[in-house]
Amino acid sequence: MRLLLLSVVALSLSGAESRVSTAPEPVRYTLAPVLSGGVLTALRVQVRFRVDPSGISDFEWANGWAGERRLWQWERDFAVAGATAVEKKGDGHWRIRAAPGAELTVSYRILSAYDHDPTVEDSDQPRPVIRPRWFYAVGNALFGYPNGRDSSPATFDWFGAPGIGFASDLEHLAGQGRRATRPGTVADALESVVIGGRDLRTFPALDGSGVRVATVGRYAFTPEQLDGLARRVISVERTFWNADQRAPFLVTAAPIVGSPTATSFGGTGRGDAFALWIDQRTPLDRMKWLLAHEYFHTWNAVRLGTTSEDQAARPADYWFSEGFTDYYARALTVRAGLISPTEFAAQWNEMLAGYAGSPVRTMTGERAAAAFWNDEMAQKLPYQRGAMLAAMWNARLLAGSRGATSLDTVLHAQIAAARASKVSATSLFRALAADRGLNITPDETRYLVKGEPIVLPADTFGQCATVVTEQRPSFSRGFDAEATAGAGNVATGVDRRLPAFAAGLRDGMKILARTEGEPDNALVPYALLVEDNGKQRTIRYLPQGQERVTVQQLRIDAPNARECPRTLSGLASSRAE
Incomplete structure (x- = not known):
């Protein structure tokens, strides 16, 4: 709960009463499993709040998240206790009338978006999963809220059932008999994840890191291995940002069923948590990049500047929020020794080969942004372009400053500047890079607006590696x-x-x-x-097609050199500094 300072005004001894301003009453969320014959069938939500002083409050779901615009569609049995009238104004939108200030309790069930375990072909993070033995959902689809209360304080409680485990970053908020580990608002409830069931494995923050890990299902690795790796990655990135090493954070993992012709693993940041969906054949080594990518979103872009409130407009800036995050997922893991220089090159080479063979590689920025949510190849494009530009711009910063300035320098300055700024993250980066002698505008025009193919210079990654350009058959x-x-x-x-x-x-x-x-x-x-x-x-x-494509690949020339992890990760060698 967010605590507001109570201001007491002392009046004269004439007997006048002191006046005290009180903190706003929180919106109280509760969640419970719905079972039939011991089988999970739904999740029950209750939301308690007071009606507006006008006697009218609108209750609704957010407009959209992650490409899904009908976040309300899995709600059933909507009811309001304490109201004099409830009018449905449209899909996912109700108008509630009651005596001014009256307490209301909204209740409803959330059904599963799936009648089967999600697969690599149909898994979609916004959709709630409620299977007979486990469940997963993000707050965007789970929780409606009283309109205009996004910044109101919020509390949360889970009312479970025997044998049904539960984990959520909502447990960081205050609840009945539970003190908050951080302030919480309605917006935090929407930006949350819940996971649980009979097969839940949880790993508490016994090491003082504040990190908890919760998994359901079986994978190609053990939950213990995921727990250990997650803690290492999180520690590395907290050190990079000079962040609190004890802050509360949750990592969740839910399974998706693999296919003989396709593999998939992914995740999404949830404020002080991230949620992973993992193909059950994905090896632990592949998780290093995924964990590093998702945890980096704790800062990029939410703490590096503002992002567009228009969901349709956001993909235009994903070269920064996603592409730079991809770049640092590789850079920080090789810098910390979590991956070898050879593994670093393999990760880059897979991406570079995908970029070279992409049928949308020359798509303009406007078209790519419009196609982002509907075209898998267009979805990859800002990740690819942003990572390549990050590497190229980092090399220019190092060269122009003789090793004194790197991309790290700009982002560390940006996180400080963003605290006192309402400028977009991309605009703030552009300005701070220019202050350090790097003008990115021409590259933005060429590669991000016009869609010209990006070609990395041979020395982009320093002395121990070379970017080579070759002709090869297309992949098919x-x-x-x-x-x-x-x-x-x-x-x-x-x-x-x-x-x-x-x-x-x-x-x-x-x-x-x-x-x-x-x-x-x-x-x-x-x-x-x-x-x-x-x-x-x-x-x-x-797996070769009939065409030939120009592919860039990263060749490690001195994998055992002491400076190699450092230079690959975007820093100048110690000798240069």
């Missing part, structure tokens, strides 16, 4: 991956002109697993385990 699986997934992983759209067909793949074969291959790498053999006429066999081929 040899079949229509999207149509194949939609057909239940039955091969569809096999191209007779490509190596997959020559190796024996045919429409109608059931693809059981991909056993070899790398995303977007046409030089590494692909191997598919298929079922053909009731028999299983492996089809192996090079």
Whole structure:
């Protein structure tokens, strides 16, 4: 709960009464599981607040989040206790009338968006998941709120059931018999995550870090391994930002079912938490980048300046909030020794190969932003462009200052400047970079507005690595991956002109697993385990298309050099400084 200072005005001894201004009464959220025969079927929400002095309060869901504009759609059985009238004004919007100042209790159920475990083809972070044994939801879809109360203090309580575990960053807020570990508002409730169920594993903050980890489901690694890795990554990034090493933070992990033709893992920042969705085949090594990326969002962009309130306009600035975050996810993990120089190069090379073969690589900024929520390739573009520009601009800052200034310098100055500024994060970065001799406007025009392909200079990553440019065949699986997934992983759209067909793949074969291959790498053999006429066999081929593309790759020249992790991560060598 946010505590406001009570101001007491002492009057004269004439007997006049003192006047005290009181803190606003909080909006009180409660959450409980709904079970039938021991099986989870829904989540029940109650929201208690006082009606506005006018006697009218509007209750609604936010306009949208992460591409989903109908956040209210999983609500059922909406009811209000204490009201004289309740009028539905539209989808996800009710007008409530009551005596001025009367206490209201809004209640409703949230149903699952899925009737199956989410898969790599249909998983979507805004959608609540309520399965027989576990649940996951973000506050944006879970909680409605009284209009105009975003900044009002908020409390939270979970009323559980035997055997149903629960974890949420909402536990950082005050509740019945629980003191707050930080102030909490209605906006914090919306920017939250909840996870729980019979299979929940939780790891409390016994090491003094304030970090908790909560997982459901099974993965290619143990919950203990994820817990240890998350704590290491978080410590590294808190050190980078000179942040509180004991601040409360929650990491949640929910499973998504993999596909023989596609893998997926991702996450989303939730203020003082981040939520991960992980393909159950994803190895622990891949989690290093994901954890580093998601935790970096604790600062970028929320503490580096403002972002647009218009969801449709935000993708135009994702080169900064997502691309720079990608850059630092790799830079900070290699700097801290969490990944080797070879692993660092492999991460960059996978991204660079994907960028080189992207059919939208030259899409203008305006078109890319408009397509972001509907086109998977357009969605990757700001990540790719932003990371490459971050590396290129960092190299220029180092060169122009003889090693005294780097991208780190600008962002550390930006986090301080943003505390007293309402300027957008991208505008603030542009101005602070210019103060240090880096004018990014021409590059913005060329690469972000016009969509010209970005070409990294050979020495972008310092003395121990070289960016090489080569011609190679385009990457192609040899079949229509999207149509194949939609057909239940039955091969569809096999191209007779490509190596997959020559190796024996045919429409109608059931693809059981991909056993070899790398995303977007046409030089590494692909191997598919298929079922053909009731028999299983492996089809192996090079995943090459008919076109040739120009690909940049990072070659590590001195992987064992003492300075290599430092220079790869964007710092000048100790000798240069």
